[in-house]
Amino acid sequence: MAEYCIGIDLGGTFIKFGLLDRSNKVSGIFQLPTPNDKGPEPVIQQMIAGGKRLLADNKLGVKDVLGAGIGSPGPLDFVNGIVRDLPNIPGFQNVPLRDRIAKGIGVPAELENDANAAGLGEYLAGAGKGYGDIVLLTLGTGVGSGIIVDGKILHGWHGTGAELGHIIVQPGGELCACGQRGCLERYSSATNMARYAMRLIQEGRESSLRETLGRQGSIDARDIELAAKAGDKLAAEVWDRSLYYLAVGCVDICRTFDPDAIVLSGGLTKAGDMLLRPLLDHVRKLHWTIMDIMTRIVIATLGNDAGVIGAAGVAWQKFGGQKAAAAIK
Amino acid sequence: MAEYCIGIDLGGTFIKFGLLDRSNKVSGIFQLPTPNDKGPEPVIQQMIAGGKRLLADNKLGVKDVLGAGIGSPGPLDFVNGIVRDLPNIPGFQNVPLRDRIAKGIGVPAELENDANAAGLGEYLAGAGKGYGDIVLLTLGTGVGSGIIVDGKILHGWHGTGAELGHIIVQPGGELCACGQRGCLERYSSATNMARYAMRLIQEGRESSLRETLGRQGSIDARDIELAAKAGDKLAAEVWDRSLYYLAVGCVDICRTFDPDAIVLSGGLTKAGDMLLRPLLDHVRKLHWTIMDIMTRIVIATLGNDAGVIGAAGVAWQKFGGQKAAAAIK
Numbered sequence: 001m002a003e004y005c006i007g008i009d010l011g012g013t014f015i016k017f018g019l020l021d022r023s024n025k026v027s028g029i030f031q032l033p034t035p036n037d038k039g040p041e042p043v044i045q046q047m048i049a050g051g052k053r054l055l056a057d058n059k060l061g062v063k064d065v066l067g068a069g070i071g072s073p074g075p076l077d078f079v080n081g082i083v084r085d086l087p088n089i090p091g092f093q094n095v096p097l098r099d100r101i102a103k104g105i106g107v108p109a110e111l112e113n114d115a116n117a118a119g120l121g122e123y124l125a126g127a128g129k130g131y132g133d134i135v136l137l138t139l140g141t142g143v144g145s146g147i148i149v150d151g152k153i154l155h156g157w158h159g160t161g162a163e164l165g166h167i168i169v170q171p172g173g174e175l176c177a178c179g180q181r182g183c184l185e186r187y188s189s190a191t192n193m194a195r196y197a198m199r200l201i202q203e204g205r206e207s208s209l210r211e212t213l214g215r216q217g218s219i220d221a222r223d224i225e226l227a228a229k230a231g232d233k234l235a236a237e238v239w240d241r242s243l244y245y246l247a248v249g250c251v252d253i254c255r256t257f258d259p260d261a262i263v264l265s266g267g268l269t270k271a272g273d274m275l276l277r278p279l280l281d282h283v284r285k286l287h288w289t290i291m292d293i294m295t296r297i298v299i300a301t302l303g304n305d306a307g308v309i310g311a312a313g314v315a316w317q318k319f320g321g322q323k324a325a326a327a328i329k
Numbered sequence: 330m331a332e333y334c335i336g337i338d339l340g341g342t343f344i345k346f347g348l349l350d351r352s353n354k355v356s357g358i359f360q361l362p363t364p365n366d367k368g369p370e371p372v373i374q375q376m377i378a379g380g381k382r383l384l385a386d387n388k389l390g391v392k393d394v395l396g397a398g399i400g401s402p403g404p405l406d407f408v409n410g411i412v413r414d415l416p417n418i419p420g421f422q423n424v425p426l427r428d429r430i431a432k433g434i435g436v437p438a439e440l441e442n443d444a445n446a447a448g449l450g451e452y453l454a455g456a457g458k459g460y461g462d463i464v465l466l467t468l469g470t471g472v473g474s475g476i477i478v479d480g481k482i483l484h485g486w487h488g489t490g491a492e493l494g495h496i497i498v499q500p501g502g503e504l505c506a507c508g509q510r511g512c513l514e515r516y517s518s519a520t521n522m523a524r525y526a527m528r529l530i531q532e533g534r535e536s537s538l539r540e541t542l543g544r545q546g547s548i549d550a551r552d553i554e555l556a557a558k559a560g561d562k563l564a565a566e567v568w569d570r571s572l573y574y575l576a577v578g579c580v581d582i583c584r585t586f587d588p589d590a591i592v593l594s595g596g597l598t599k600a601g602d603m604l605l606r607p608l609l610d611h612v613r614k615l616h617w618t619i620m621d622i623m624t625r626i627v628i629a630t631l632g633n634d635a636g637v638i639g640a641a642g643v644a645w646q647k648f649g650g651q652k653a654a655a656a657i658k
Contacts, residue, residue: 075620132486133485133486149478149483154478154586155587156462156586156587156588157461157462157587157588157589157623157624158587158589158623158624159587160583160587160620160623161583161584161585161586161587162585162587163584163585163587164584164585166584166617167580167581167584167585168498168577168580168581168615169497169500170500171498171499171573171574171577171615176617178617178618178619179616179617179618179619180580180615180616180617180618181615244500245500248497248500251496251497251509252496252497252581252585254489254490255490255492255493255495255496256490256491256492256493256496256581256585256586257483257485257490257585258484258485258486258487258488258489258490258491258492259485259486260486260487286497286500286509286510287508287509288495288505288507288508288509289507289508289509290507290508291404291489294486294487294489295486295487
């Protein structure tokens with residue numbers, strides 16, 4: 001009896017593979033490098049080879065598998081299972097990834113946005129387990145998001161919803177790569193936090209980070225965190241501004257989706273309480289007073305495995321039928 | 330065979346009643362005054378009497394009706410069908426309205442937030458008909474909203490989602506009645522638009538509205554619309570600011586829910602193109618450039634009947650079973 005789904009998480013540097021069983025138990029996770037310099041074909045072959053190896057390593061045949069879920073960066077055509085464009089892999093345009101992988105491995109496949117898949121992963125097997133609806137925010141190069149309502153990924157009518165990194169938290173604010181001004185991502189991603197600190201230093205502001213910048217050539221969010229901890233005023237100001245806007249985003253999430261939990265992931269969350277405590281302080285001050293805050297804000301637990309687990313979860317939801325849907329939570 | 334559901338829309342001044350059939354055809358709408366000064370009991374009795382009259386007027390018995398949907402201002406306890414508090418009706422606290430109405434009329438009943446019901450009404454039988462997911466924004470005293478995803482009302486996990494009037498469109502901005510600063514409602518409701526104009530006049534700004542204010546004792550959004558049309562600079566500025574923030578809200582709705590259509594209702598929408606044209610201009614300027622705008626912005630068509638029609642639609646979804654769900658769109 002088919003008791004597994006395959007998850008495949010396509011990243012710009014690595015492709016991750018793993019199995020998820022009917023009770024959301026994860027096994028067999030491994031990764032292969034992404035051949036990202038020769039167009040789509042080597043990438044597709046690597047994904048197929050990895051899927052087959054996953055089965056062989058675990059002594060499974062295609063009859064033991066209901067299907068494969070593929071998490072991929074976007075933009076995607078969900079209906080037809082096509083990757084429209086992968087900015088990190090030159091030449092990867094309009095690739096019918098779903099059908100190629102299905103044919104190559106020999107099991108039905110489904111394509112999903114990687115951030116959405118990560119949201120489902122945390123919901124099924126990570127920090128969101130035991131919660132109702134959740135919203136995942138990934139704080140890295142950008143701010144990604146995955147929204148789970150009634151156990152399902154919310155896509156929006158045209159498949160371009162759940163882009164919470166691009167809600168406007170400061171009208172007329174700084175210009176984002178998406179062409180909007182004042183996006184959450186422009187203030188609260190790790191990359192943009194570092195960029196803001198470097199700008200202030202280049203404008204002549206005093207900070208211990210000036211020496212770090214001179215020595216390393218650049219600074220990152222971790223440098224800012226450590227400098228702020230050590231009492232650097234500019235670092236503390238930059239850190240706090242980022243969390244203030246993240247709190248605005250969290251309040252907007254409460255007013256729109258009212259989830260049971262907001263799950264934070266990505267590099268910034270390694271700061272732990274140094275992130276959570278000031279964030280919650282800002283949320284408390286910004287939040288309406290007519291009702292208590294009911295949404296919890298927690299840190300993700302699956303790390304980089306959320307995507308591959310969620311991708312397998314997508315396959316369970318698509319191919320697992322009623323029985324699997326009931327087992328999902 | 331039971332072929333109708335009853336809709337009841339409880340307002341502070343009137344209670345509206347109507348029938349919805351399996352094909353979303355509306356009939357029999359009438360209203361009765363809300364006895365709003367003697368606590369909950371007369372209100373409940375009026376709702377039951379109106380429901381019975383609706384059946385008698387249309388020569389129907391309870392066997393012809395699958396159920397009744399009740400739209401009510403909040404906050405509500407959806408699970409138990411209880412109205413926690415009606416600010417406009419003194420003493421109306423913790424009333425088990427769903428079960429009282431069900432018992433009184435003799436049909437099963439369901440309780441829903443009035444703005445959510447209006448959203449479903451426009452979706453089933455109004456401006457949202459023919460569209461996929463929709464978001465309704467009601468621009469009146471406040472800014473209310475109803476969100477329809479996959480044909481269903483989105484409530485949020487704790488029942489406090491879909492409060493789009495209280496997303497933050499200007500962090501640190503003006504104080505809203507909800508206790509937050511910079512809410513959409515604080516900038517884009519008809520009432521707050523008028524309040525802003527009066528403040529600017531009282532601060533000494535020159536405007537033809539000064540004379541209107543002196544004569545009438547107050548001004549409303551319609552006065553501002555007319556003055557702006559006649560070339561008054563302050564009126565044009567106030568009108569435009571309101572639509573700018575409404576556009577910020579619309580962009581946020583695209584990034585979160587990505588609906589097929591945003592439906593605007595309420596007094597402000599009587600301005601027609603004078604509202605839509607500058608709103609769309611602002612949305613175009615604020616919207617990201619990486620993809621075209623796919624969400625349409627349209628004006629509601631059901632007026633004050635949206636709530637009662639949507640309330641009946643809620644009953645169809647709850648009590649109509651599979652057949653009704655299929656018929657819904």
